[in-house]
Amino acid sequence: EVQLVESGGGLVQPGGSLRLSCAASGFTFSDYALNWVRQAPGKGLEWVSYISSNTTAIYYADSVKGRFTISRDNAKNSLYLQMNSLRAEDTAVYYCECGGSPNWGPGTLVTVSS
Amino acid sequence: DVVMTQSPLSLPVTLGQPASISCRSSQSLVYSDGNTYLNWFQQRPGQSPRRLIYQVSNRDSGVPDRFSGSGSGTDFTLKISRVEAEDVGIYYCMQGTHWPLTFGGGTKVEIK
Numbered sequence: 001e002v003q004l005v006e007s008g009g010g011l012v013q014p015g016g017s018l019r020l021s022c023a024a025s026g027f028t029f030s031d032y033a034l035n036w037v038r039q040a041p042g043k044g045l046e047w048v049s050y051i052s053s054n055t056t057a058i059y060y061a062d063s064v065k066g067r068f069t070i071s072r073d074n075a076k077n078s079l080y081l082q083m084n085s086l087r088a089e090d091t092a093v094y095y096c097e098c099g100g101s102p103n104w105g106p107g108t109l110v111t112v113s114s
Numbered sequence: 115d116v117v118m119t120q121s122p123l124s125l126p127v128t129l130g131q132p133a134s135i136s137c138r139s140s141q142s143l144v145y146s147d148g149n150t151y152l153n154w155f156q157q158r159p160g161q162s163p164r165r166l167i168y169q170v171s172n173r174d175s176g177v178p179d180r181f182s183g184s185g186s187g188t189d190f191t192l193k194i195s196r197v198e199a200e201d202v203g204i205y206y207c208m209q210g211t212h213w214p215l216t217f218g219g220g221t222k223v224e225i226k
Contacts, residue, residue: 102166
């Protein structure tokens with residue numbers, strides 16, 4: 001069974017940094033592209049970033065470009081999101097998503113506040 | 115960016131009755147490979163989203179056959195043939211054809 005489990009969220013001050021992780025299991029991780037998607041409290045879904053299976057293609061939403069960096073370690077079946085210069089509007093639950101599976105993980109909550 | 119417009123915003127439905135959600139895109143979602151990358155997601159109250167339908171009309175494993183997707187180009191529909199209590203939640207369409215990927219604003223399905 002495909003499982004995605006996000007971690008690394010927490011409370012951080014504006015301008016601070018966090019590194020999110022997504023641990024994957026139950027499928028051949030290195031075969032699939034992955035996305036980070038976020039959901040602000042009480043709001044809809046917003047795509048954040050994409051990375052192809054072999055990391056040759058990477059894309060970001062304009063709202064995070066230059067501040068966030070997506071990466072993956074296929075040997076560790078893990079996806080990452082380095083988030084710098086965090087703003088209040090980055091407050092959200094962050095999900096990793098794999099097109100090869102319909103199921104999402106529980107997400108990890110990032111709160112940016114002083 | 116491709117704007118995804120869903121309607122209605124809220125959909126009160128009687129148990130056992132059909133429901134239909136519309137999703138319109140501001141550009142054609144037909145990709146250069148001929149496929150149309152339009153997905154539907156369900157988010158039950160207090161839960162993470164899960165994908166129901168991919169590439170317009172393909173149901174994901176475990177999704178009841180009362181859910182169906184249809185459409186082409188810029189106009190898409192998610193139908194529930196007979197709404198059950200477990201179908202309560204918010205439904206989102208998402209296009210995966212153009213960068214950036216974009217979601218519709220969501221349609222809240224509730225029981226009358």
